[in-house]
Amino acid sequence: MAHKWGLAVDLDRCTGCEACVVACHAENNIPTAGEDQAARGRAKHWIRVERYWEGDFPNPRVRFQPVLCQQCDEAPCEPVCPTYASYHTPEGLNAQIYNRCIGTRFCANACPYNVRFFNFYNPQWETPLQLQLNPDVSVRSVGIMEKCTFCVQRIKSAEIQAEAEKRELKDGEFTTACAQSCASKALVFGDLNDATSEVAQLANGNRGSKLLGELGTKPNVTYLERGSWQDANKG
Amino acid sequence: MNALYGLYVDAPGAQRAVDALRAASSELKFNTRQIVVVSGEPHEGYEFTDSHATSSPYRWAVLGATIGGTTGYLLTTLSQKSYPLFTGGMSLTPAWTNGIIIYEMIMLGAILTTLVVLLIGAGLPNFKGVITDPEIGKGKILVGVVDPPQNSQAELERRLRLAGAAQVKQSTGT
Amino acid sequence: MQTKAEQIEQDLLRPLFHSSGKYWIAVALATSLLLAGVAAFCYQLYNGIGVWGINSPVFWAFDITNFVFWIGISHAGTLISAILRLTNATWRRPITRCAEAITVFSVLIGAIIPLCHIGRPWLAFWMIPYPNQRHIWPNFRSPLAWDFFAISTYLTGSTTFLYLPTIPDFAAVRDAATGFRKKIYGVLSLGWQGTPRQWQRLETAMHIMAVVIVPVAVSVHTIVSWDFAMTPVPMWHSSIFGPYFVAGAIFSGIAALILAMALLRKLLHLEEYLRPIHFENLGKLLLTMSLLWFYFTFAERLTTWYGNSPPEMAVFWESIRKQFAPLFWTMVVCNFIIPVPILAIKRLRTITGTAIASATVVVGMWLERFLIVVPALERKFLSYSWGTYRPTWVEDVLMASSFGMMALLYLLFSKFVPMISIWEMKVGLHAHGGVPVVAAPDGAVLDVAE
Numbered sequence: 001m002a003h004k005w006g007l008a009v010d011l012d013r014c015t016g017c018e019a020c021v022v023a024c025h026a027e028n029n030i031p032t033a034g035e036d037q038a039a040r041g042r043a044k045h046w047i048r049v050e051r052y053w054e055g056d057f058p059n060p061r062v063r064f065q066p067v068l069c070q071q072c073d074e075a076p077c078e079p080v081c082p083t084y085a086s087y088h089t090p091e092g093l094n095a096q097i098y099n100r101c102i103g104t105r106f107c108a109n110a111c112p113y114n115v116r117f118f119n120f121y122n123p124q125w126e127t128p129l130q131l132q133l134n135p136d137v138s139v140r141s142v143g144i145m146e147k148c149t150f151c152v153q154r155i156k157s158a159e160i161q162a163e164a165e166k167r168e169l170k171d172g173e174f175t176t177a178c179a180q181s182c183a184s185k186a187l188v189f190g191d192l193n194d195a196t197s198e199v200a201q202l203a204n205g206n207r208g209s210k211l212l213g214e215l216g217t218k219p220n221v222t223y224l225e226r227g228s229w230q231d232a233n234k235g
Numbered sequence: 236m237n238a239l240y241g242l243y244v245d246a247p248g249a250q251r252a253v254d255a256l257r258a259a260s261s262e263l264k265f266n267t268r269q270i271v272v273v274s275g276e277p278h279e280g281y282e283f284t285d286s287h288a289t290s291s292p293y294r295w296a297v298l299g300a301t302i303g304g305t306t307g308y309l310l311t312t313l314s315q316k317s318y319p320l321f322t323g324g325m326s327l328t329p330a331w332t333n334g335i336i337i338y339e340m341i342m343l344g345a346i347l348t349t350l351v352v353l354l355i356g357a358g359l360p361n362f363k364g365v366i367t368d369p370e371i372g373k374g375k376i377l378v379g380v381v382d383p384p385q386n387s388q389a390e391l392e393r394r395l396r397l398a399g400a401a402q403v404k405q406s407t408g409t
Numbered sequence: 410m411q412t413k414a415e416q417i418e419q420d421l422l423r424p425l426f427h428s429s430g431k432y433w434i435a436v437a438l439a440t441s442l443l444l445a446g447v448a449a450f451c452y453q454l455y456n457g458i459g460v461w462g463i464n465s466p467v468f469w470a471f472d473i474t475n476f477v478f479w480i481g482i483s484h485a486g487t488l489i490s491a492i493l494r495l496t497n498a499t500w501r502r503p504i505t506r507c508a509e510a511i512t513v514f515s516v517l518i519g520a521i522i523p524l525c526h527i528g529r530p531w532l533a534f535w536m537i538p539y540p541n542q543r544h545i546w547p548n549f550r551s552p553l554a555w556d557f558f559a560i561s562t563y564l565t566g567s568t569t570f571l572y573l574p575t576i577p578d579f580a581a582v583r584d585a586a587t588g589f590r591k592k593i594y595g596v597l598s599l600g601w602q603g604t605p606r607q608w609q610r611l612e613t614a615m616h617i618m619a620v621v622i623v624p625v626a627v628s629v630h631t632i633v634s635w636d637f638a639m640t641p642v643p644m645w646h647s648s649i650f651g652p653y654f655v656a657g658a659i660f661s662g663i664a665a666l667i668l669a670m671a672l673l674r675k676l677l678h679l680e681e682y683l684r685p686i687h688f689e690n691l692g693k694l695l696l697t698m699s700l701l702w703f704y705f706t707f708a709e710r711l712t713t714w715y716g717n718s719p720p721e722m723a724v725f726w727e728s729i730r731k732q733f734a735p736l737f738w739t740m741v742v743c744n745f746i747i748p749v750p751i752l753a754i755k756r757l758r759t760i761t762g763t764a765i766a767s768a769t770v771v772v773g774m775w776l777e778r779f780l781i782v783v784p785a786l787e788r789k790f791l792s793y794s795w796g797t798y799r800p801t802w803v804e805d806v807l808m809a810s811s812f813g814m815m816a817l818l819y820l821l822f823s824k825f826v827p828m829i830s831i832w833e834m835k836v837g838l839h840a841h842g843g844v845p846v847v848a849a850p851d852g853a854v855l856d857v858a859e
Contacts, residue, residue, distance in 0.1 A: 041464030041796040050793035067791065074324030076641050079332075082553040083535050084546065087320050100545065102535055103458070103528015104553055105468035109786060110640040114466045114794035118528065120459030142457040143528025212790055215641050218324070246839075275414070275581065276835040277608035284605045292613045296621070310538060311549045318546055325550060332550045335632065339558040342625045346566045346618065353573065353614035354599075357607040361600025367584055371603065374414030374835065 003159075003169070004092040004220070005150050006192035007179070008202040009066050011225040013186035016064035018049050020178035020187060027151060027177035029137050031123040044117040046148040047178050066187065068178070069094060069115045069148035070211065070219030077107035077116060085145070091155075092192070092220055096147055103143040112212050116147045150189070151176040171197035192220065238271060238366045239391055240379020241400030246278045249376040252398035253283050256380065259394055263387035265380055271366055273377040283378075295352045296345045303344020307337035366406055375401065417834045421827045422585055424677045428824060432676065439817035446810020449803050450525055458528055462801045466794055467786040471804040472526035473636070474778045475811055478661070479519035480560070480633050481654070481774065485662030486512030486567065487626035489691075491619040500690055502833045503682045506826070507673060508666050509571040514818040515665075516564045518811050523556065525807075552635045559625075559632045566625050570618050573611060576601050577832045630658045637781065643720035644713065644785045653705045657774060660698035660744075664770035667691050669819065671764040673828055682829050685760055692763040695770065696752035703745045706777075723788040732797075733784050736776055743773025 024030065024047050033043045047068035054061045075094045077086045085100035086107045108116040122142045125133070133139065136153040140146050158174040171190050179187035190199035202208065203222040210219050243249040253272060260267045272283040311333040319327055354360070368377055378398075383391055395403050411419070453460050463470050486508035493501035524533045535545050536557045547554045579598035583591055601607065634654035637645040647653075667688060674683045710729075713721050728737045748766035751757045783798050822828075 050791065052793065076323060078322035079325055079550040080552060080639065082548055082551040084320055084548045087322055102532045106553060108468045109642060112641050112790045114789055114791055117465060118468060121457040272605055273603045275603060276832040277612060292617060296617050314538065314546060315549065318544065322548065322550060329550060335555045336549050336558050338628060339562045342621055343562040343565060345621045346569055349614050349617045350569050353610055356610040359599040359601065361602065365600055365602045367602070369584065372418045372581055372584055374412050
């Protein structure tokens with residue numbers, strides 16, 4: 001059976017440390033925007049930790065919600081791209097093909113989660129940080145859209161390895177950079193089509209819900225939470 | 236292009252001239268096709284010409300629209316089938332969205348066909364030279380004979396004047 | 410003694426052969442605006458779209474606002490020319506070419522803007538379905554692909570619609586000109602003679618074009634509106650956008666036409682041809698469109714407010730009460746509160762009055778486009794990633810240069826092509842017994858001149 005990559009985000013475990021954000025930057029050659037550009041709203045984080053405050057003193061509560069590309073089955077960003085730069089792979093990923101992108105930014109407008117980012121300038125790294133770039137991931141030039149790919153370079157690398165060794169991929173054999181770096185194991189990555197995988201069991205559990213599920217995008221990222229916050233958005 | 240023509244102040248006068256020329260065509264040995272009428276604007280309700288424009292431009296436009304629509308259909312459906320990429324969960328050949336492209340191609344087909352039919356039907360671009368007169372710009376209508384036979388010219392001139400020409404001239408065309 | 414036909418030809422050909430100093434100053438100003446825009450675009454091309462003010466999540470702002478604005482202005486010519494031709498409204502005769510010219514040039518500008526606003530403009534040709542080895546192919550599901558086909562068709566159609574009735578006038582210029590000019594206009598007129606067969610064919614072709622261009626125009630702006638409505642963005646995802654945008658386009662188009670006519674009248678001394686009755690009739694149309702615009706805006710906002718859906722209300726209050734409230738209420742004043750009294754009261758519906766109303770409408774309609782695009786993007790679903798937008802000088806210059814380009818194209822057009830259709834004015838003479846009259850659509854003779 002073909003793979004269907006998914007992610008489970010456990011909101012009860014997330015501490016808001018943002019190690020996932022840093023790991024994603026390192027793995028995927030994402031430059032920091034700099035103070036000026038960030039102030040203008042151009043900070044680029046393929047995964048970001050959203051922080052919401054509830055309640056007042058003396059019992060304020062803070063929620064951390066890591067938001068990344070939901071790899072929707074019915075992604076609103078896909079039909080609107082005029083050059084098929086945003087398209088759906090057979091393994092359930094919403095892929096962004098940098099070479100095809102002409103930068104109309106329509107996909108970013110259509111995305112309800114605001115997880116698509118545009119290269120407003122050519123990326124720059126202060127020396128010596130350019131030595132740290134990941135050779136498995138392309139550096140995107142100006143005018144191109146980018147977003148979380150579920151670390152497709154790691155997926156491809158593991159699949160190629162497994163095929164070369166003539167065996168099946170095992171759950172937990174590899175994972176995305178964000179899931180790898182999460183200290184509280186809030187992020188779990190794996191194959192949703194493999195019923196024995198951890199992510200499939202979590203996604204089908206009773207704590208799971210989808211972010212903005214009512215929009216019908218059918219995301220492959222499941223948010224886990226014991227509580228009434230997401231009740232209305234179940235499914 | 237040589238022409239002998241008269242200038243008439245209004246359409247009824249031009250009609251008389253055309254009728255007179257048609258009546259004299261066999262006698263003075265020229266073909267009715269050599270009769271030329273030139274005006275600075277269209278005149279409704281007068282029979283200046285033998286040939287009647289048929290309703291074929293409309294049919295051609297419909298044909299052009301059909302060709303455009305078929306092209307649009309083939310363009311969208313064939314290319315989508317040969318390069319199968321499902322996006323956003325939509326079907327491979329979504330009829331409604333392809334329909335928008337097909338609609339625009341229908342319109343484009345009708346437009347281009349109308350343009351081509353006009354150019355061909357009106358004989359444009361015309362490389363043969365035009366018979367024209369400054370008086371046409373002032374509202375007069377030119378009625379005459381192209382390449383009139385040499386020995387009939389005097390009689391032609393008389394007939395043109397009889398029909399009420401303000402002037403009768405000879406031109407070599409431009 | 411001059412006949413009326415002779416006078417028409419003389420008056421309408423005069424601008425082609427004589428130009429005042431004021432004209433050349435206007436051309437110089439328009440050219441410098443355009444060149445400033447070209448420079449700003451080169452700067453943007455070199456550095457990246459980062460020189461604009463757009464950010465995450467406001468990825469479209471001035472660029473798309475201007476795109477929709479110019480495509481909207483283009484609906485002037487279509488309505489006036491095509492529909493008035495089809496309904497045999499004789500008062501349209503002096504107006505048609507001014508209107509058709511506005512259409513062609515504003516569609517041209519509207520077509521250039523998307524090519525310039527994308528991240529990699531040098532690859533814009535990928536929108537064309539051409540056979541290639543790289544598997545590059547447009548996605549026909551995308552509203553931008555629909556835009557490409559619709560705008561190409563509309564540009565082709567409106568250029569044809571403008572050119573066909575100009576052929577006899579090019580012939581008139583050819584006959585009146587000498588030397589090099591005669592040759593050029595000889596080529597442009599394709600050797601037109603003016604035989605009855607040619608006139609018949611031309612009128613049939615114009616009739617077909619008038620029938621075809623109206624649905625094309627409606628579809629073009631509907632498809633442009635679907636650039637927004639086909640996304641799930643709150644307050645973009647609205648089924649009213651199709652008709653709303655078409656009505657708004659016709660509204661802004663008529664306003665632009667009135668402004669252009671008022672200017673032409675003064676600059677080219679066409680007072681005998683562009684008469685108060687024309688401005689009156691167009692003013693009545695503008696009034697109708699203002700009321701229609703208000704109806705659509707009210708219907709959309711009322712249903713949003715009554716529905717009370719939180720994502721939509723976030724956008725709604727931004728426009729009505731919060732950040733964009735000054736712009737929103739200015740828009741209402743410009744589109745409705747100022748124009749309606751001016752256009753409804755007969756005493757105020759003069760040339761000056763309609764021109765003032767049109768000027769406010771043009772401003773108001775630009776604001777309307779802006780207020781559709783930006784507030785909805787600033788306030789999408791997840792409130793953590795809400796943003797704000799502020800334009801930079803590059804976007805301001807690019808916008809100004811689009812107006813400069815329009816002005817330049819129009820000025821050059823008036824220099825090389827008779828702005829009022831000579832042969833159609835002569836037909837108008839014959840329709841009323843040899844005296845230039847101006848007729849109301851119901852056929853009543855309203856004005857008789859010497």
